[in-house]
Amino acid sequence: MTTAARPNVVLMHWHDVGTHLGAYGHGDVTSPAVDRLAAEGLRFDRAFCTTPLCSPARGSLFTGRYPHTNGLMGLVNRGWEYRPGERTAPALLSELGYRTALIGQQHESHDPSRLGFDEVYAWPAGAARCGPVSTTAVEWLEAAPVEPFFLTVGFFETHRPYPAAEYPPADPATVEVPPFVPDNDHTREDLAAFLGSIRVADAATGRVLDAIDRAGLADTTLVLFTTDHGIAFPRAKGTLYDPGIRVAFIARPPRSWGVAAAAPGGLLSHVDVLPTLLELAGGEVPPFVQGQSFAAVVRGEPGPRRTEVFAEKNHHDEYDPIRGIRTDRYAYIRNLEPGTPPKLSGDIQHSPVRRGLGDEQLRPRPAEELYDLDDDPWQLRDLAEDASYALVKADLAARLETWMIETDDPALDQRKEAGTR
Numbered sequence: 001m002t003t004a005a006r007p008n009v010v011l012m013h014w015h016d017v018g019t020h021l022g023a024y025g026h027g028d029v030t031s032p033a034v035d036r037l038a039a040e041g042l043r044f045d046r047a048f049c050t051t052p053l054c055s056p057a058r059g060s061l062f063t064g065r066y067p068h069t070n071g072l073m074g075l076v077n078r079g080w081e082y083r084p085g086e087r088t089a090p091a092l093l094s095e096l097g098y099r100t101a102l103i104g105q106q107h108e109s110h111d112p113s114r115l116g117f118d119e120v121y122a123w124p125a126g127a128a129r130c131g132p133v134s135t136t137a138v139e140w141l142e143a144a145p146v147e148p149f150f151l152t153v154g155f156f157e158t159h160r161p162y163p164a165a166e167y168p169p170a171d172p173a174t175v176e177v178p179p180f181v182p183d184n185d186h187t188r189e190d191l192a193a194f195l196g197s198i199r200v201a202d203a204a205t206g207r208v209l210d211a212i213d214r215a216g217l218a219d220t221t222l223v224l225f226t227t228d229h230g231i232a233f234p235r236a237k238g239t240l241y242d243p244g245i246r247v248a249f250i251a252r253p254p255r256s257w258g259v260a261a262a263a264p265g266g267l268l269s270h271v272d273v274l275p276t277l278l279e280l281a282g283g284e285v286p287p288f289v290q291g292q293s294f295a296a297v298v299r300g301e302p303g304p305r306r307t308e309v310f311a312e313k314n315h316h317d318e319y320d321p322i323r324g325i326r327t328d329r330y331a332y333i334r335n336l337e338p339g340t341p342p343k344l345s346g347d348i349q350h351s352p353v354r355r356g357l358g359d360e361q362l363r364p365r366p367a368e369e370l371y372d373l374d375d376d377p378w379q380l381r382d383l384a385e386d387a388s389y390a391l392v393k394a395d396l397a398a399r400l401e402t403w404m405i406e407t408d409d410p411a412l413d414q415r416k417e418a419g420t421r
Helices: 032-040 054-063 089-095 130-142 185-214 270-280 387-406 411-420
Strands: 008-014 042-048 099-104 119-121 149-154 221-227 246-252 308-315 319-327 330-335 368-372
Touching (some): 008 185, 032 185, 032 246, 054 089, 054 270, 089 099, 089 149, 089 270, 099 130, 130 149, 130 185, 221 270, 308 387, 319 387, 319 411, 387 411
Parallel strands (some): 008 221, 099 119, 099 149
Antiparallel strands (some): 042 246, 221 246, 308 319, 319 330
16 A cells, blocks of 8 residues: 555544643653554644534534634534534545444534434444544454445544543642642642543543554545544633644554654644545545645655644623634734623533632633743743734734635624624
8 A cells, every 4th residue: 555545534522621631741640542543643732623612613624614604603502503514534535435434423513414424323422432422443453344434533532621530640649730720629620630531531432542553444544533622621621822723633544654653743623634535535625625735755755834723712501702813923813892701501500610710710801812832831920911012013914904804703703793882
């Protein structure tokens, strides 16, 4: 097989874990299966979702389009769906001769049969826990699936809650507390439970990876692993800071391609996954797709790389419109309802970390925020009012504005209406 051959694809995705994995430098995390996958493939260190919310994030992953374009601007369980006529990865790959299957978590529609898969093994009555989902995926892989195939395996984990009976927690004394949350007993208790969930999900991931090997599929199968958005902690999930929108993304090319393990440079967005899959499958990328292919990188070849990624927030538990642009060095965020405090999602509001949070992180937000990531990787020092960064801010604001106009962002209309009142 050559790199021109059409690979099978197994896409695995988790909830709410961001890059909180051993492969991404978290020494307190037990994730040997994902770490092994990263060691064998391509670990993208600057990959981002388009929005820090579950349904819309997956919507971009599977359509190659931004939430305000594909219509999935909020949670499915709050009534949001794709706009009529949206084309998804499984539907487009089916047209190219792929057998497509969904096993486990999906968060794009009340009716998973609408998503374009040939086979659906969903959990409509409850959370798609990694144990039974991985068991079904293993059985599917070991039953000699028709090739080429596109299989998505979705876990509910690591979404809250983290019941100790299902996810034995780590020792709170050993957890590493990120700088963007307070280090206290509440936070440590919460992180310890979260790490327990990661450990269980990782073991299930390992079972699926082992099944690929046992079935003799590793030489012909591209394995992708990603997470929908950042961890369910304050200043992460539901925000456009890096802890909210930076995601794990690992690609292990078919072993027969002979692509060396690496950590490719450059930025990557979830909207780039669909055009990449279409190119690798030998198809054309439709003009409505808003991402750009990184198929060359997966083949181990040089290729064009992004210089910027865009992100947005619209609806979660309530409306909270935010837009942002992130480059190699800077992050610029525009709060479209300034003067309001950050709006924590319900799962964070009722979490242990919230009890120890205090009110400092809930002060009203400015209209604009700017962060120099070289000096401030955790985005704790807002430079939007620093005169020495005025030109940087103006440039990023203009680039964000251009993107909003080119993608017909409805937030532009909201801003015009606000300006007339």
